[in-house]
Amino acid sequence: MVKRGYHHGNLRQALVDAALDLIREKGPTGFTLSEAAKQAGVTPAAVYRHFEGREDLIAEAARQGYEIFADLMQYAYDKGQPSALAAFEATGRAYLAFARKHPGHYIAMFESGISVNRTPELAAVAKRAWDVLEKAASDLSQHIPPEKRPPASMFSAHIWAMSHGVVELFARNSPGTQSPFPPEDLLESGIGVYLRGLGLIPPDS
Amino acid sequence: MVKRGYHHGNLRQALVDAALDLIREKGPTGFTLSEAAKQAGVTPAAVYRHFEGREDLIAEAARQGYEIFADLMQYAYDKGQPSALAAFEATGRAYLAFARKHPGHYIAMFESGISVNRTPELAAVAKRAWDVLEKAASDLSQHIPPEKRPPASMFSAHIWAMSHGVVELFARNSPGTQSPFPPEDLLESGIGVYLRGLGLIPPDS
């Protein structure tokens, strides 16, 4: 435990961390500025030294999430090189791994209702993450004859949609109750079938 | 405009309808029991003649949504008969059509945080909808040699995940900003690639 007196030292980040905890535990609805302040050991009013308000705090949590997310995607992509297929599949797995490992960030990003266009910084970092996936899809589609090749943006949108759907429906408690299969397997097999449909892996495994 | 005096006549349903409107407009967070009551032209206290409370009202909205949803899925399935492929594709389209046409219901069902296991009725009707999709997937997979055939529940989970992902990311305003493609096209092409991957439609369209 770090000693502190009147001045906190790093209150801004402590508030973001508290917000992430609360968002994870209680959902974006249950999160309150006052409680985040309390958890950081500080008066609600102190929050206003660092953020414009409640929304601004959530937005910062989401921004940090996108930053981590983009880094993870980039790392997965790099690690899969030089195989375009390996790189692509690694980014798919990274998506789910991120959702699992950083649920607070994930919720702040995708379920809190804050728009990615809220600030230019937020839009930029979201685009960075997205671009990694699109790059991986683009690399991979070089193996498809040009006349049969779907646009990389469509390709990656399909994968993003399936990944997001698996997370929302099966990797969290909400409406899909529990999954009939582990979400990781579900996503991996789903992407497998999809890639087979594009002729990128052999028709029979 | 229907005349009414002291007694409303059909307050229960009027409250559900008001809730659906508010949920659509302001999200599940923005929805308040008091406002729903006001919109139905009634005192907040009157709500308690018909519902146990706020959550119960949302749950009823979700239940009605699942009812409509299951009916739509069933109708699409039936209409596609006797072709298993046509039936399956129709259910996929029905998913997106439902989300578009009944956004309030969709949000209450999938984004409001209420659990499908809240009541037996809710669980039952959700299962009914889900079973139609699984049946369609099961019919269709009869055309796959048994040893290569994925479990129908996995098959349908993939499709559900992609459908849900497309809706969440691209058919609503939230984080995917706007889609690079119309969501309907995105889902249709995604499912097409997937079915090709299962060998259910010819490799080259």
Place this chain on the structure above:
DNA sequence: TGTACATCAGTGAACGCGCGTTCACTGATGTAC
């Protein structure tokens, strides 16, 4: 058909609560000389 009465579906006032936000303030820290 008319009356008495039970039941039902609403009212309206009140409650306690926690929220986000504001404000003047003060204690701690850093810096110029």
Place this chain on the structure above:
DNA sequence: TGTACATCAGTGAACGCGCGTTCACTGATGTAC
């Protein structure tokens, strides 16, 4: 090295608000005779 002072980062009290919920009530409706 010591002192004066500006700046910074917190406090704590207060605010107005709308929320969900409760309660005793009353007006409207339906039914038995």
